[in-house]
Amino acid sequence: MGVPDVRESYGGRINTVTIGATPAEGGTRGKALKVGGHSTIPFLRFEGETIPPVIALEVQDIPPDPGEWPDALIEPYRDVLKDPVAWARACEKEHGADLICIRLLSIHPDRGNAPAAKARDTVLAIRDAVKVPLIVWGCDDDPRDNEVMPMVSQALAGEKCLLGMASQENYKTLAAACLADGHNLLGLSPLDINIAKQVNILVSDMGLPADRIVMYPTTGALGYGLEYTYSIMERGRLAALAGDKMMSMPVFCVVGPESWKAKEAKAPEVEAPQWGPAAERGVMWEVVTAVALLQAGADILLLRHPRSVGAVRKALQGLMPAKS
Amino acid sequence: MIVIGERINGMFKKVREAIQNKDAAFIRDLAASQVKAGASILDINVGTASTDPESDMVWLVNAVQAEVGVPLSIDSARHEPLEAGLAAVKGKRVLNSTTGKETDLAKLLPMAKKYDASVIALTIDEDGVPSTVDKRVEIAAKILAAAMDQGIAVDELYIDPITLPVNCAQDQPERVFAAITQFRMLSDPPPHTTIGLSNISQRLKEHRLLNRTFLIMCMAHGLDSAIVDPLDEELMKAVITAEMLMNKFIYADSFLEASRK
Numbered sequence: 001m002g003v004p005d006v007r008e009s010y011g012g013r014i015n016t017v018t019i020g021a022t023p024a025e026g027g028t029r030g031k032a033l034k035v036g037g038h039s040t041i042p043f044l045r046f047e048g049e050t051i052p053p054v055i056a057l058e059v060q061d062i063p064p065d066p067g068e069w070p071d072a073l074i075e076p077y078r079d080v081l082k083d084p085v086a087w088a089r090a091c092e093k094e095h096g097a098d099l100i101c102i103r104l105l106s107i108h109p110d111r112g113n114a115p116a117a118k119a120r121d122t123v124l125a126i127r128d129a130v131k132v133p134l135i136v137w138g139c140d141d142d143p144r145d146n147e148v149m150p151m152v153s154q155a156l157a158g159e160k161c162l163l164g165m166a167s168q169e170n171y172k173t174l175a176a177a178c179l180a181d182g183h184n185l186l187g188l189s190p191l192d193i194n195i196a197k198q199v200n201i202l203v204s205d206m207g208l209p210a211d212r213i214v215m216y217p218t219t220g221a222l223g224y225g226l227e228y229t230y231s232i233m234e235r236g237r238l239a240a241l242a243g244d245k246m247m248s249m250p251v252f253c254v255v256g257p258e259s260w261k262a263k264e265a266k267a268p269e270v271e272a273p274q275w276g277p278a279a280e281r282g283v284m285w286e287v288v289t290a291v292a293l294l295q296a297g298a299d300i301l302l303l304r305h306p307r308s309v310g311a312v313r314k315a316l317q318g319l320m321p322a323k324s
Numbered sequence: 325m326i327v328i329g330e331r332i333n334g335m336f337k338k339v340r341e342a343i344q345n346k347d348a349a350f351i352r353d354l355a356a357s358q359v360k361a362g363a364s365i366l367d368i369n370v371g372t373a374s375t376d377p378e379s380d381m382v383w384l385v386n387a388v389q390a391e392v393g394v395p396l397s398i399d400s401a402r403h404e405p406l407e408a409g410l411a412a413v414k415g416k417r418v419l420n421s422t423t424g425k426e427t428d429l430a431k432l433l434p435m436a437k438k439y440d441a442s443v444i445a446l447t448i449d450e451d452g453v454p455s456t457v458d459k460r461v462e463i464a465a466k467i468l469a470a471a472m473d474q475g476i477a478v479d480e481l482y483i484d485p486i487t488l489p490v491n492c493a494q495d496q497p498e499r500v501f502a503a504i505t506q507f508r509m510l511s512d513p514p515p516h517t518t519i520g521l522s523n524i525s526q527r528l529k530e531h532r533l534l535n536r537t538f539l540i541m542c543m544a545h546g547l548d549s550a551i552v553d554p555l556d557e558e559l560m561k562a563v564i565t566a567e568m569l570m571n572k573f574i575y576a577d578s579f580l581e582a583s584r585k
Binding site for chain 2: 193194195197198200202204205210235236239242244245246
C-alpha cells in the first residue's frame with residue numbers, strides 16, 4: 001500500500017511585500033527584502049512556496065528608560081545607546097539585523113516632545129549610515145505621529161520603508177503619506193482579528209494596494225498572552241489561504257520589547273535567585289517567544305538582544321534547512 | 325456561495341426585445357452589471373418566444389463573452405439550443421439542465437462530457453416533480469451514478485431539488501431543506517446543490533422578501549449555489565451576511581465592502 005499524499009493545496013496566498021529599494025529601484029538600500037508570499041501554512045515547504053521570515057532590530061532615538069531595560073539588555077548596547085546612528089550601525093554590522101526598526105520615542109509628549117524636524121534628521125542620519133531596509137515607527141501618540149510621520153515619510157521618499165502604526169481610529173494620515181511617498185504601511189490591531197481585518201479594509205479603501213500592507217496584530221510574550229497572539233495569527237493565516245484577501249497581509253511581531261517587559265526576563269538575580277542567571281533568562285524569554293511566533297506565521301520579528309538574533313536564526317535553519 | 329446570474333433570459337421583456345433587435349450593447353451591460361454585483365456564473369436563456377433558439381443562443385453567448393470572462397450556463401429545455409450554446413462558449417461552461425429521466429441522462433450527460441461542461445441536474449424523473457424528500461434523494465443518487473459513469477467529476481454536478489411556488493405547495497420548502505442536507509451526504513466530496521430561486525415566489529407580492537428568506541434558509545442547510553438576480557442588492561447583502569454567520573470568512577465592521585474586494 002502506498003503512502004497517502006496528505007498535501008493540502010490552498011486557493012489563497014499571503015501577499016508578497018517588498019521593503020527597501022536599491023539605487024536601481026529609486027532608493028539607497030543595499031538590497032530589497034521580500035516578506036510574505038506563502039502559499040501554505042508556516043514552514044511546510046513540501047506543500048507550497050514560502051519566503052523565510054526576517055529579523056529586525058530596534059533602535060530608539062533616545063536612550064532607553066533604565067527601568068525598562070535591565071543590565072543584560074543594556075550591556076551589548078552600552079557604547080551606542082546615546083547615539084541612534086551608531087546603534088543602527090552596530091545592529092547592521094555586528095548583530096546581523098536584516099532590517100532596522102527606528103522607534104521615534106523622542107517625539108512623545110511624555111518623553112521630550114522633540115520637534116518633528118529633529119526626528120526626521122535622526123532618521124535621515126540612520127538612513128545614510130546603514131544599507132539595510134528601514135522600518136520607522138512613531139511614538140503611538142496620535143497627534144504627534146500625525147505631525148511627524150508625514151515629514152519622515154517625505155524625507156524617505158523612494159526608500160520603500162515600512163511605516164507604522166495605522167490603527168482603526170487613526171490611519172488616514174499615515175496611509176496618505178505611504179501612498180504619496182511609495183512606502184509600505186504597518187496596521188495595528190489590539191489582539192483582535194476582526195479589527196485587524198477592518199484596518200486592512202480601511203487602508204485599502206484609501207487606495208493603498210494590499211501588497212503594501214503589513215499587519216501588526218499585537219504581540220503577547222511568553223506567559224503574557226502568547227497563546228492569544230498565536231491563535232489569532234493561525235486563524236488569520238488559514239483565512240488568507242482560504243482566499244480572504246483582506247487577511248492576506250504578512251505579519252509583524254514585536255517580540256523583543258514585549259518579552260523584555262516580562263518580570264521573568266528582567267528581574268535581577270537578587271530578587272529572583274531561583275530563576276537563574278539574569279543574563280540568560282531575558283534572552284531565553286525572547287527566543288522562546290520568537291520561535292513560537294515563527295510557527296504561528298510571523299514574517300518580521302522585531303528583536304532586542306543581539307544574542308537572540310543568533311539563536312532565532314539557528315531555530316529558523318532547523319525549520320527551513322537550505323534545500324538540497 | 326456560487327451566484328449564477330439569471331437576468332439574461334428571454335422571458336424578460338427587455339431581453340426578448342434585445343434578442344429580436346440584436347441589441348448586443350444591452351446584453352453586454354446586463355452581463356457586466358451582474359458580474360460586478362457578484363455573479364460568478366451567468367445563465368443564458370433565449371426564452372420561449374424565440375423563433376430560432378439555436379442561432380439566438382449563439383448570438384447571446386457571443387454578446388456576453390465579448391464583455392465578461394465568467395463561465396456561462398447554457399439554459400434550455402431543448403437539446404439543440406443547449407448544444408449550440410455549449411459549442412459557442414469559449415471558456416468554462418455549464419449545461420442547464422438535465423433531469424433524472426433516462427432519455428435526458430442518456431443524451432445530455434455525454435453532451436456535457438463532450439464540452440467539458442458542469443451540469444445542473446433537476447430531481448425530476450418520468451413521474452414528474454417529486455413531493456417527498458426520499459424521492460428527491462433517490463433521483464439525485466441516480467443522477468450522480470449516471471454522471472460518474474460518464475466520467476463527470478462529482479464537483480462538476482449541481483443538483484437542484486426543485487422549488488415550487490410557496491402558494492401552490494407550502495409543505496415543499498421544508499422538504500427542499502431536508503433534500504439539500506441529504507444530497508450533500510451522497511458522496512465525498514459532495515455534489516454542489518443549487519436552486520432556481522425565483523420559483524419560490526413567482527407572481528407573489530412579497531417576492532423579494534420571500535426569495536431572500538428562502539435562500540438564506542437553504543444556505544443554512546448546505547446550499548452552495550443558486551440561480552438568482554444578483555442585481556437584487558438586499559439579496560446579495562443577505563448572502564454575504566449569511567456566509568459570514570456560517571464562519572466562511574472573518575468578521576470586520578466593513579465585511580460587506582470587504583467581500584467585494
